[in-house]
Amino acid sequence: MIGAPVFIDRIGKAYGSQTAVAEVTLDIPAGEFLSILGPSGSGKTTLLTMIAGFESPSAGRLVIGGRDVTAVSPDRRNIGMVFQRYALFPHLTVAENIAFPLKMRGICKNLRAERVDRTLDLVQLRDYARRYPHELSGGQQQRVAVARAIVFEPPVLLMDEPLGALDKKLRESMQLEIKQLQQRLGATVIYVTHDQEEALTMSDRIAVMAKGQLAQLGTPADIYHNPQSAFVADFIGKMNFLAGEFVGETAGNQTIRLGDDVIIDTPGAAPGFDGPARIGDRVRLALRPERLGLAMRGAGGKNALPGRIETSVFAGCFDLHLVRTDFGNGEIIQVQVPANGTGSPFAAGTLVDVIAERDCLRLFTDAEA
Template sequence: MIGAPVFIDRISKAYGSQTAVSDVTLDIPAGEFLSILGPSGSGKTTLLTMIAGFESPSAGRLVIGGRDVTAVSPDRRNIGMVFQRYALFPHLTVAENIAFPLKMRGIGKDLRAERVKRALDLVQLPDYARRYPHELSGGQQQRVAVARAIVFEPPVLLMDEPLGALDKKLRESMQIEIKQLQQRLGATVIYVTHDQEEALTMSDRIAVMAKGKIAQLGSPADIYRNPQTAFVADFIGKMNFLRGEFLGETAGSQAIKLDENVVFHTPSAVSGYDGAARIGGRVRLALRPERLGLAARGAGGKNALPGRIETSVFAGSFDLHLVRADFGSHDILQVQTPADGMQAPFVKGTLVDVVAEQDGLRLFADVEA
């Protein structure tokens, strides 16, 4: 099974006066696992259905494996698909469900049996051929759906929220299994999800969508560490935002006034903000909870943010502290610290300094709020 490149060239889709997808271009190399991530209504599923051929674009074109398939019917695109609702035929056995696309393609009985066996081995269900869908767990049904999608060896696999119906533990297990399977097969996978952790875990690259457009495209690490907009920063992972006034830039440092008594400095090289806004412009300072620490009030240094503990809770691998800022609009800051058992729990009302790691900061114009 060899993946094929997919080129989405300025594709748009409108329903009357409503635009669902607007001028999207994506160049997906053969064998890549690309996740299309976004909230409900962002256009991600509409984009996937156009790739599949179930919707026709209002503008643009789609090229798969060097072949323009914009006007080609879904059954002639040679694409495998897996949906959140597995769509297994209840009256057919597992083997018959998996063999169905082969039968529709006129593949002979002996070769069908051979390919079904191989597909069942790949999804680790070698002994389930004679069972019926109602005799399977949710995770097993999902594996059968994946086996049916790969049995005819398509160069491109489309997956639309395929793990959404599973519980958290099973979903996390299936994420790893699907990624490992994709790497063994070499198929190109385009995976639609609204689950940021899923996208971060599985993808080679992530395309974050908002209002029908690509807000940012990059590797999981780049998207997480270097969000280009406040929307991406807020959507990927947890993020604290503080509003302030841009005071200017000197010696590689940008100054943000959070209130009359608190001025915060962020290195220009890591802030993500070009500093072109006029002095006095409104900005948003973004801070990841896991890149923050706590110190006793007055011990955090000149760039510390004063606050007081609202509550501290044990969250397994980390302790989560909710800190009420003692400045500005008195926002609640989330601070994650390692749960090493060495630190005594903070009591509500304890005065603290919130200390930020300098390379964990981002700054955005407030117009993106």
């Protein structure tokens, strides 16, 4: 299988006066694994169904492998699809389910058998060929659905929340299996999910959707570490937000007042900040919990945020501390500290300084709240 490039050119979809997708443009190279990520109602599934041909766009065009397929019916787009509901035929065996797309395409019986055998090996289900869907686990059914989608060697594979029905451990295992399979096949995959961890784990790039628009496009690391809006920062991973006031800029540093006696400096080029800001503007400071540390009160040094431990929770590989700040409106800051196996020295009620790594600070305008 060789992947095909996909060009989504200003695609839009409206239902009467309601806009579901607002002129989204995406240029997806052959063989890329692109996740479309967003909350419910963000337009991600509508975008996918337009790529599949099940919905007609109100505007724009779609090009697959250099061919304009905007007006082409779904069955002539040569696209594989996997849905959350696997839609397996209950009266057909695993092998017969996988063979079905080949049969519909008029592939001869011998070639069908050869391709089915090869695909069963790819998804590690050869020993289950004669079983029926009800005799399989959820993970095995999901593999059959993937096998049926790839057996006719489509250059593009669309997946709509395919792992949503699985439990957490199985879902994590299947994420890696699908990614490894995609890399072996070289297929172009467009994968819709609302699960941020899933998107970060599997994708070459992530397209974050919000209210029908493309909020940000980038690699998982770029999306996570350099969110370009407060929405993306809040949606991807855990994030603390603190309200502040812009008080000036010196030597490339943005200076923010968080409280009467709490001043913090952020890098002047902090991604997400759509300055230049004016003195007195309200801003929001964003901090990842895992990029924060704790020290006893007075030992935190520059950029320390004073507070009091509300509670501490052991979460396996880290201790999660909830710290109520001594400034502003007394917001709660989440701090993740690697667990050392001996228990946390920060008991409830302890006065502490939250220490922020300077390069982890992100600044956003208050209007983005």
